[in-house]
Amino acid sequence: MKKLVLLVCLLGGIAMAEEQQQAKKKQNIGIVIHGGAGTIMRENLSDEQEQSIKHDLQAALDAGYAVLEQGGDATQGVIAAIKVLENSVHFNAGKGAVYTKPGKHELDASIMRGSDLEAGAVAGVSFTKNPILAAEQVMLNSPHVMLGGSGADTFSKLKGLEQVENSYFDTQARYKAWQEVDAKTKAKEADQASQQDVLAAEFKFGTVGAVAVDTNGNLAAGTSTGGMTYKAWGRIGDSPVIGAGTYADNRSCGISATGHGEYFIRYAVAHDICARVRYQNKPLQQAAEEVIMQELKSMGGSGGIIGMDPEGNPVMVFNTPGMYRGLKIPNQAKVAIYGDE
Numbered sequence: 001m002k003k004l005v006l007l008v009c010l011l012g013g014i015a016m017a018e019e020q021q022q023a024k025k026k027q028n029i030g031i032v033i034h035g036g037a038g039t040i041m042r043e044n045l046s047d048e049q050e051q052s053i054k055h056d057l058q059a060a061l062d063a064g065y066a067v068l069e070q071g072g073d074a075t076q077g078v079i080a081a082i083k084v085l086e087n088s089v090h091f092n093a094g095k096g097a098v099y100t101k102p103g104k105h106e107l108d109a110s111i112m113r114g115s116d117l118e119a120g121a122v123a124g125v126s127f128t129k130n131p132i133l134a135a136e137q138v139m140l141n142s143p144h145v146m147l148g149g150s151g152a153d154t155f156s157k158l159k160g161l162e163q164v165e166n167s168y169f170d171t172q173a174r175y176k177a178w179q180e181v182d183a184k185t186k187a188k189e190a191d192q193a194s195q196q197d198v199l200a201a202e203f204k205f206g207t208v209g210a211v212a213v214d215t216n217g218n219l220a221a222g223t224s225t226g227g228m229t230y231k232a233w234g235r236i237g238d239s240p241v242i243g244a245g246t247y248a249d250n251r252s253c254g255i256s257a258t259g260h261g262e263y264f265i266r267y268a269v270a271h272d273i274c275a276r277v278r279y280q281n282k283p284l285q286q287a288a289e290e291v292i293m294q295e296l297k298s299m300g301g302s303g304g305i306i307g308m309d310p311e312g313n314p315v316m317v318f319n320t321p322g323m324y325r326g327l328k329i330p331n332q333a334k335v336a337i338y339g340d341e
Helices: 002-028 047-069 074-086 131-141 149-158 174-188 191-202 261-266 269-280 284-298
Strands: 032-039 109-112 120-125 146-148 207-214 219-225 246-249 255-261 303-308 314-318 321-331 332-340
Touching: 002 174, 002 321, 032 074, 032 255, 032 303, 032 314, 047 074, 047 207, 047 321, 047 332, 074 109, 074 207, 074 219, 109 131, 109 246, 109 269, 120 131, 120 149, 131 146, 131 149, 131 219, 146 149, 207 255, 207 303, 219 246, 219 255, 246 269, 255 261, 255 269, 255 284, 261 269, 269 284, 269 303, 284 303, 284 314, 314 321
Parallel strands: 120 146
Antiparallel strands: 032 207, 032 321, 109 120, 109 219, 207 219, 246 255, 255 303, 303 314, 321 332
């Protein structure tokens, strides 16, 4: 009888220990998202617009967090969140993508796993409804890291991803922005002036991204964008470039960036932040602030990042007036737009 009691107690103790371990794992899960950084001012958004944007940010957070809460992996959490943002007209990705100089849409996306450094990216796709899914397929079912242009669209179609006409990505607000830049560019002879108009339009709304950590402590990061308003045909920014706009490594952190892509590529921003965490043993917040608020800003690079470490600590750092952003961890949930929120 005593042996039976001891066995029951032992089994009960094991079960309790397993429950505690699972509970501890769930304490570390989390997701952080962005919808672009730039000159985002209260006076430029109506109350209705602000609420609608925050609603979509919250919907993305909820979609991603639900995957993590149910024990899903970080990659799927990131994809679930980014799909919501790609399907929203408010952000420069998917449905809300900006127009290129010829008046079309060319979209980029990337995804990376922190557990094994596997990554996938697409650049300049025109007919794939959700570019983040195409990036995932490149990671899972291709020997390559990045595919571009018609080849990327063909690949995604072969993998059964939903295809749409390029006009699907049209929105009235983005077309109006394109018309404004087109008119200003044609009216001015100075290339520098026209470039400034392009940047001003780009930073009104921007790239989307997500970083998550799952119950196994695995990180994943993803980024998706329509690029820069009035960009030249074939222009590729940092979003699909692993190490610039996206990076994830379980030994350090996960990062998704948004801003003036040429600077983020030159300074390998996403990787630089993770390298400072890994090799210099700096907290993620400190590493991110050093890169975004000091090095990048001093060289004229505008934008921001979201990130997370393996313990589920989120960061959101930007050197612009605002960044569409949000985070959800077990004891905290938040969406914000302006720098003083």
